[in-house]
Amino acid sequence: MKVLVAVKRVIDYNVKIRVKADHSDVDLTNVKMAMNPFCEIAVEEAVRLKEKGVATEVVAVTVGPKAAQEQLRTALALGADRAIHIETDERAESLAVAKLLAKVVDEEQPGLVILGKQAIDTDNNQTGQMLAALTNLPQGTFASEVAVDGEKVNVTREIDGGLQTVALTLPAIVTTDLRLNEPRYAKLPDIMKAKKKPLDVKTPADYGVEVASKVSLLKVESPAERKGGVKVASVDELIDKLKNEAKVL
Amino acid sequence: MSILVLADLHEGQLAGATAHVVAAAQAIGGDIDILIAGEGVQAAADAAAKLDGVNKVRVADNAVYAHQLAEPMGALLVELSDGYSHVLASASTTGKNVLPRLAALKDVSQLSDVLGVESADTFLRPIYAGNAIATVKSDDALKVITIRTTGFDAVGESGSATIEAVDFVAENSQSSFVKEELAQSDRPELGGAKVVISGGRGMGNGENFKLLDGIADKLGAAIGASRAAVDAGFVPNDMQVGQTGKIVAPDLYIAVGISGAIQHLAGMKDSKVIVAINKDDEAPIFQVADYGLVGDLFEILPELESKL
Numbered sequence A: 001m002k003v004l005v006a007v008k009r010v011i012d013y014n015v016k017i018r019v020k021a022d023h024s025d026v027d028l029t030n031v032k033m034a035m036n037p038f039c040e041i042a043v044e045e046a047v048r049l050k051e052k053g054v055a056t057e058v059v060a061v062t063v064g065p066k067a068a069q070e071q072l073r074t075a076l077a078l079g080a081d082r083a084i085h086i087e088t089d090e091r092a093e094s095l096a097v098a099k100l101l102a103k104v105v106d107e108e109q110p111g112l113v114i115l116g117k118q119a120i121d122t123d124n125n126q127t128g129q130m131l132a133a134l135t136n137l138p139q140g141t142f143a144s145e146v147a148v149d150g151e152k153v154n155v156t157r158e159i160d161g162g163l164q165t166v167a168l169t170l171p172a173i174v175t176t177d178l179r180l181n182e183p184r185y186a187k188l189p190d191i192m193k194a195k196k197k198p199l200d201v202k203t204p205a206d207y208g209v210e211v212a213s214k215v216s217l218l219k220v221e222s223p224a225e226r227k228g229g230v231k232v233a234s235v236d237e238l239i240d241k242l243k244n245e246a247k248v249l
Numbered sequence B: 001m002s003i004l005v006l007a008d009l010h011e012g013q014l015a016g017a018t019a020h021v022v023a024a025a026q027a028i029g030g031d032i033d034i035l036i037a038g039e040g041v042q043a044a045a046d047a048a049a050k051l052d053g054v055n056k057v058r059v060a061d062n063a064v065y066a067h068q069l070a071e072p073m074g075a076l077l078v079e080l081s082d083g084y085s086h087v088l089a090s091a092s093t094t095g096k097n098v099l100p101r102l103a104a105l106k107d108v109s110q111l112s113d114v115l116g117v118e119s120a121d122t123f124l125r126p127i128y129a130g131n132a133i134a135t136v137k138s139d140d141a142l143k144v145i146t147i148r149t150t151g152f153d154a155v156g157e158s159g160s161a162t163i164e165a166v167d168f169v170a171e172n173s174q175s176s177f178v179k180e181e182l183a184q185s186d187r188p189e190l191g192g193a194k195v196v197i198s199g200g201r202g203m204g205n206g207e208n209f210k211l212l213d214g215i216a217d218k219l220g221a222a223i224g225a226s227r228a229a230v231d232a233g234f235v236p237n238d239m240q241v242g243q244t245g246k247i248v249a250p251d252l253y254i255a256v257g258i259s260g261a262i263q264h265l266a267g268m269k270d271s272k273v274i275v276a277i278n279k280d281d282e283a284p285i286f287q288v289a290d291y292g293l294v295g296d297l298f299e300i301l302p303e304l305e306s307k308l
């Protein structure tokens, strides 16, 4: 079975972003970029499936600017076999990304597609679900456990009330939650080897997909700043403040 | 304009989130219908009919909608969405699971986690873990939106909408329900609680979370946790507060043994009053806390419980 993983280049999760002075967007100049943490988990899961002999090949795909090839190389260093870069400098939003991924699914015919549950920049949490709808495949979102069992996959999902397990027919779409696995770090020899692994470059036009969206970004603002308050010296003072100043007790 | 709101259910009952989503629908303006889908959901439909501002409650009561699996739910929404200008759901794990399928099948974008309404086509939503708020305008014919419930005050319950059955039965041979392990708790829901007390890695282990119980009992609080506490296995995942967990905005949030990583702050920084208890006086949580108490939680918590 072939496994397709979608990876996204995003701002490193440790970076605290700033809004541009003209409020047109956030300022990403010279900001450290990395693979979206949920996508790292997706790659790790795919590679583990291969190590277990369940998957035969792991293909990583990204949609993004030229620089996004760094994240594909990371995926290759972590164990993916080959990569597809759909290059665009346009801001591809979830629906366009899902349409492109649907074309790749059509071409590659994977048994399983693994995506992150959300990208930590736009926090949309929708690409995997859209892909599932467009390909007419079942979905197991927010997965904390993925067990392939013959023609089916059992996915345990982190839901608001606890955990839910669903059984899906294959092929299926899975999106990862944080506790699915702990991704490994790429080792230097693997990083070297990754440079030689195949990486195909395509464009949205190759797939006949229009990237433009009907959603426009009007402005970006910083949220209301929260000011740090005071330090209290004792439990008594805390209770007094909560009762008499904040009036929440 | 007319708006369809997909209701959230919790063990077959109407969940509190829906009253907030109806409030968001009122901010958009237009006729508001609610869709209840599930199996044996008459009580939920009756409760939904009482929400203020609702025109009609549409009820799809069939075994195929039990557990609200994404595939039949998506098909149902596609079937029912004709004639609506907006389809809304809360940004719960159900709303997030189902709504993007509708959007994709209608070839429109989805706006996720909307926390403010500027007009019928312009909305506010948080990006980058809430460190920036984007104003976005959608020119799509159908607007598919998940709502961050903390952004809208719940509507009242003095309405009397009509209830109408939906005949459409989706087919589903792709997915099936296996099991659910739901947290059992007598405490209020994290999302709706007026007071939340959360423990982090500083709690040390799951057993020590009991130190929060007595305080939560006295304050009628829900108990939350940081990701580190969940990852370490102290408490189950449904207690996680943050960018990738639950978003809460109670009147009082008490963070105990939590350092205050941006991903955690993303889930609680809209709380009215924040209290932090931490032994490290440089912990970033103090930068957002209204009241900070520096010290060992193992001494502070028992004292706090006895003095409340």
Ligand SMILES: Cc1cc2nc3c(=O)[nH]c(=O)nc-3n(C[C@H](O)[C@H](O)[C@H](O)COP(=O)(O)OP(=O)(O)OC[C@H]3O[C@@H](n4cnc5c(N)ncnc54)[C@H](O)[C@@H]3O)c2cc1C
Pocket (backbone or CB within 6 Å): A006, A007, A008, A009, A025, A026, A036, A038, A039, A042, A061, A062, A063, A064, A091, A092, A093, A094, A097, A114, A115, A116, A117, A118, A119, A120, A121, A122, A123, A124, A125, A126, A127, A128, A213, A215, A216, A217, B134, B136
């Ligand atoms: C109004 C608006 C504002 C935007 N603002 C910004 C901005 O400020 N900065 C910015 O950089 N971008 C911005 N974008 C584009 C945005 O970064 C995303 O590419 C797009 O919205 C996809 O959503 P997501 O990544 O949040 O999807 P999610 O559904 O959150 O992502 C889930 C998973 O889908 C997969 N995935 C998502 N995108 C890709 C991809 N490109 N290639 C491969 N796999 C992918 C990954 O596996 C990911 O983990 C904006 C888009 C819109 C519509």
Ligand SMILES: Cc1cc2nc3c(=O)[nH]c(=O)nc-3n(C[C@H](O)[C@H](O)[C@H](O)COP(=O)(O)OP(=O)(O)OC[C@H]3O[C@@H](n4cnc5c(N)ncnc54)[C@H](O)[C@@H]3O)c2cc1C
Pocket (backbone or CB within 6 Å): A013, A037, A038, A120, B199, B200, B201, B202, B203, B225, B226, B227, B228, B229, B240, B241, B242, B243, B244, B245, B246, B256, B257, B258, B259, B260, B261, B262, B263, B264, B267, B277, B278, B279, B280, B283, B295, B296, B297, B298
């Ligand atoms: C993609 C991504 C998503 C994430 N999503 C979330 C999320 O949704 N929610 C979330 O919470 N985190 C999230 N995180 C993790 C986040 O970055 C932090 O790692 C996490 O919040 C840290 O948890 P903590 O504060 O409990 O632990 P720590 O950072 O280890 O802090 C423990 C604190 O306890 C204090 N302490 C220790 N002992 C005592 C004592 N005896 N008395 C008093 N204080 C004590 C310490 O001084 C310290 O400040 C995410 C991370 C990533 C990469």
